[in-house]
Every structure is written in structure tokens, then in C-alpha cells.
Amino acid sequence: MGAHDVAVLGVGMHPWGKWGRNFVEYGVAAARDALRDAGIDWSQVQFVSGADTMRNGYPGYVSGATFAQALGWNGARVASSYAACASGVTAIEAARTRILAGLCDVALVVGADTTPKGFLAPNAGDRPTDPDWLRFRLIGATNPTYFALAARRRMDLYGATSTDFAKVKVKNATNGLANPNARYKKAVTVEDILASPVVADPLHLLEICATSDGGAALVLTSMEYAKKLGKAPVRVAAVSTVTPSYPNTIIDLPDIATDSSAVVAPPDFRFKASIAHAAYEEAGVGPEDLSLAEVYDLSTALELDWYEDIGICGAGDAEKLLNDGATHIGGRIPVNPSGGLACFGEAVPAQAIAQVCEITWQLRGQATGRQVEGATTGITANQGLFGHGSSVLLTT
Template sequence: MSGVCVIGAGMHPWGKWGRPFTDYGTAAARAALADAGAEASEVDFVSGAATVRGGYPGFVAGAAYARALGWRGQQVASSYAACASGAQAIAAARARLLAGLSDMALVVGAESAPKGFFAPLGGDRPDDPDWLRFRLLGAANPLYFALAARRRMEVHGARPEDFAAVKAKNAAHGAANPMARYRKRTTAGEVLASPAVADPLHLLDVCATSDGGAALVLVREEDARRRGADPVRLAGLSAAVPDYPVAEPEMPYLAGDPPRAGTGDAEGRAPRFREANARAAYEEAGAGPEDLDLAEVYDLSTAMELDWYEEIGLCPRGGAEGLLRDGATRVGGRVPVNPSGGLASFGEAVPAQGIAQVCEITAQLRGRAEPGRRVEGARVGIAVTQGLFGHGSAAVLTR
């Protein structure tokens, strides 16, 4: 079966620019088309990653981007899955291309993020676990991240110094990335000296919210060859909802608490939806963790990046700290993680970030990333995200 390739990737720099999200999306789209050597008239499908903070245009992002570009007549779709929105927009475009319903798809995501905490939309939402933890527990995201970080310390022996080292690594990568919002090297000592937000996490352990945009041009493999493009193959993609419940402990259950029927595996572990997405993407790509040259993971907090090392199979459970301390996950190490600089250097632009990760993997596999963060000779990469209410995604790209 024919596959789908990325032939163009473009971004708008991340920052706090204060303009409509469509400004960033259209800039990224034009950059992606230029990178692909494609004309606007060739695009017959626009797949938009939606942003609920963009008002009505944000909910109908596909049409909003097409209109902002001055286009008419293209088929459009909009995908919302919070932080996994970009991956689901890519999935929608890929499905349409593989079905033969379109020949060239443009995937776009962008955000104009407000300052401070994101206000809940739509009033009371008692069926939404995130709304419940905000309303009933007062647990906004930094506290949520801190609880997971504290658990990692208790179970695996992580230290605040490890979390700070993740930020220092990603800041060094981001310093060489012209699209990153924060381009200043940061030491682990500076992270530990920054104000405490939610113990054990400090201000520099938690990502910011940002404006930004990213876009991709996708075609079928045979069309990429015909065009003489510089393609990167989208070899595996998963954007699945988890098995439930996802609130059970990830490690073996406590003595006297056997897993309930229908939950966990033979070893008594709860379902791992992030791990499941990575596994599905690996299987489709015919690759595995041992084949990876780099990874882009979703570092909402520095501690969360360590969890991802294990989720995508870079090391066994509890091995992430050793991998980090050995330098394996920095550029020049065995499997660089977040050579873009990650969310530590970009901040969240929610609908754009899954697409931006694929832009980064594409640049690395083409050998186009800037010196100082380039992964030499890269052939296989994975991009993974986690979104609202259990949405997750993983994309494996190959050269």
C-alpha cells in the first residue's frame, strides 16, 4: 500500500505576539508550501487543528485557515483533541490521501494563548476529569505535574536535580533553534534557584503558554517521487483514546489491591495509553525503540520528560534518570530527546505542537536542523503527545 510523505514543513516562531491565531497559521502554511515547492492551487484538502481559545473561528479551524489564506473550494476538516489536536489533524489528512479523495493536503495548527491559567470553557463540566480536578481539587496543571513528579521521586528515586538537568539540556538545544521562544542556555542551578511553583517543581521546570503556528504539506509517496521532492515518510501514526480507567497506579498494584476485571495486564499494571500509542505507531512503521535516532516528547514539565523515556521504550521503568545522567538524551548522545528544545524552549501553543514536533523530525531527517542541535545521520524519529481526557498520539517518521 502506498504511504504518505511530508514534502513541506513550516512554522511561525513561538512567542507572545498578541495577534489572531490565523496570522500564525497562515504564515506557517505559506512557509510549508514554499518548502514543498507547491502552489496553493494544488492543495485540495485543508486539515486544521482546532483551538477553543480562538472563538468561533478556532472551532472551525480548517475553514478559518483556508479563508485567511484567501482560498475557496478546498475540502476542509477541523480536529480537536487538546494537545493531541495536531496529530489528529495529521491523521485526518493522511486518511483522505490514502483513500484517494485528495492529492495534496495542508495541515495547520496555531494558537494565540492568553496569559495566565486557561479559563474553562462551556460552564460546569462534571463529566470532564480535568474540570473536576480544577474545580474540586484546585489542581491546576502545575500541581498535577508536581504530584506526578513527587511520585516519580518516591517510586524511582528521581531528584529535583534530575528535573533541573532536563531543563538545562532542552534549553541548550533550544538556544540553537530560531523558532523557539526561549533561546537562552539555562543551568540546573538556575532552575533550582527559580521560585517554587508546586513542590518539587520550580518555575523553570514548567512550560509556559505561547503563541505560535506550524504546518505540513502531505502527499502520497508516488506523488512525492514524481515531484522529485525531499520527502520524509510518515511511517506510523496513532491517535488513540486509552483503555479505562487511566487513574490506576502505573506500577504493580499495592498488595491487597488486585486489578479489577478488564483492567491492567498479566503483571497487574494499569493500562498505559501513552505507551499504547507509541507501540501502535512502531508496529505500523515496522520499527521499534532500538531503531530511533531521536525523539520529540511532550515535556509539559521536566519530570514528565523522564516518564516519556520509559513510555516510548528508550529504557525500562525506572531507568530514565540513568539515561539522562549518562547524557544519552542530549544531542550527541545515543538517542537525543527534544533536540528542538521542547516545550521548555517553546511553551505550549496547543493545536500547533503535535504538528511542530513533526516539523522538527522532518528537519532532522533531512539534515536541515541548525548546527548545535542537529542529529547527524538521523533516519528514524518519533513524536509523541498527550492531550485532554486521555487523547494521546505518536508519529514515527523515517527517511
């Protein structure tokens, strides 16, 4: 057992979909499931760590207090975290840190979202200092646009094909058939995918994740508390929230449009690759120790990038790993046995927590119909907007 281990005593989810209700309902349902799973009463929770949503008004900005109020004020301390897609892991880290500091024994982590139809776009209004707003307004780069740019990069660098990308969706759609919390439970073929409309070349409609409603929650405790209850829980061995490490001067150069002497080569560094590796370093394990992974497949092509970023294959080898069946259930290193975003869509503050729920069920042997046999170690990985790392490494 590592010095930084905390116990995952309970996990819970509200199924993903387009339910059109208040996000708080989803979070409360997931929280109650997690408390029931842990065998813990709400009155025993000492700290509530909420993952924020920006789409649901003030209650979404103070989600820790929002969920605490909805469950019934019990005097617990609260915190609320926002880190876009990484919000759930930032909330997990707040709870883990408090437990490791000896300031509490029982923490509840909750994230939930209600999303609009269509793409996730910045809030209304002029915000010229917001790079996300600028990306949408000045160059028209909606999320599917930059997913497509990343896909085109794989094609140019490594010879990836549209069929390779489609096979990722086929795999994940098959996995999601057995997941009761998944929104989409329909098997698809490569032909189905390539016949669906092109959204942003080369990506088709069935290769880009939807926006969803949903919720997820965890009960985290100290290892000592879990032992007192006679539990042998799944353990959080590491959490990574790393940021990029390249110098800002590469972005903020003077007179870059007219002064050619200011041009410099970009750094030979991939931010996404650092996310999981920081977790490996903290836990003292490596990618070779993994039983499975849950990664943020915003598009089919981005899942292939993650194979390389989490270190389960070398640069340019992701397509071979996929085509050899290594990332399928039953393969050497199953990826997204939950079905991933392909089957869930994005409920942003809940997503990183949901990844931890899936790994926990897998390590417990409770992922009926999609179980990775003998799973002992799993990792999650996603990336929040504006340089937020998000990775949790869990072990039995």
C-alpha cells in the same frame, strides 16, 4: 516503503512567543512557509486539515475553514479536529487517511494558537459533567499541580531527585539556543533552576512549560505525487491516536465511597506507554531503530516518564539515561533537540505539528546548530486531555 506511507513535502512554522495577535496570522504564516518549502502553490492544495483551538472563538472551532478562507478560498475540502494537545496529530491523521484512500494527493495541515497569560484553564461557566472543569474547580488541580504529582511519583518510585529534573531543563535550554522558532533562547544551570520559585512542589518555575502563541503547518502528499515532482521526501510511516484500553467499570463503580467490596486494584497498564508502541507496530520498527525523539515535556519530570513510555529505556532507568548523556545531542538517542516545550511553551493545536516539523528538519539534515547526525528515523509523542494518543513515526 510501507503501505501506509505518505510524504512530508513541506514544513513551516511561525515562531513561538507572546505576540498578542490573531491566531489566524500565525497559521497563515506557517502554511505559506510550508507551501514554499514544498514548492507547491496554494491553488494545488485539495484538502485543508485544521487543528482547533478553543480559546479563540468560533474561528478556532472551525480552523480548517478559517485557514482556507484566510489563504483565499480555492475550493479545497476542509476538516477541523479537536483533541486538546493531540489536535495536531488528529488533523495529520485526517489528511493522511484521505491521501491513503486515494481521495486527494495534496493536503495542508495547520495548527495555531493565541493563549492567555498564566495556566491553561477550562472555559468559564458551570460544567459539572466536564472532568477537566471538575479537576480545577473541585480539587484545585491546575496543570502544574498534576505535573507535580507525576514528578513526586517518580521520586517515590525510582528515587528521582530535583537535580535530575533540573538537568532535563538544562539540556533542552541548550538545544533551544540554536532554534530560530523557539521562544526562550537562554542557557540555564541546575542552580538557576533550583533557585527559581517553587510552583508546585517539587517543580520550579523554570521546569514547567509556559503558554505561548505560535503556528505550525505541513504539506502532506501521496508518495506518487512526490515522485512526479522528483522529490525524495521524509515519510510518515505511522500515526498513533490510541485511547486507553482499561474497562470503564474501574472508574464508574457503584457506591464506591461506602461499599468496600467495590474496591478493585487498578489495571497494570500505562496509557502513555501504548501511544508510541502503536506507532511502532504500525510501522514495523522498534525503539531501537530511532535516531531521535520529540516528546511533550510539559514539565521536566514528564520528559523522563516519556523516555520509558516510548521504550528507549526500562521503567526507572530514565534518570540514568539522562545522566549518561544518552538523550543529549551527540548521545545514543537525543530527545527534544528542538528545545521542546521548555523552549517553546504550549501553543496547543500547533504543538504536535511542530514536533513533526522538527523531526522532518532533522531527517533532512536541516536542523542547523542542533542537528542529530545521520538521523534516519524519529518519533513524536504527546498526549491530549481525556485519552487522546498522539504519535507520529517518520523515516527517510
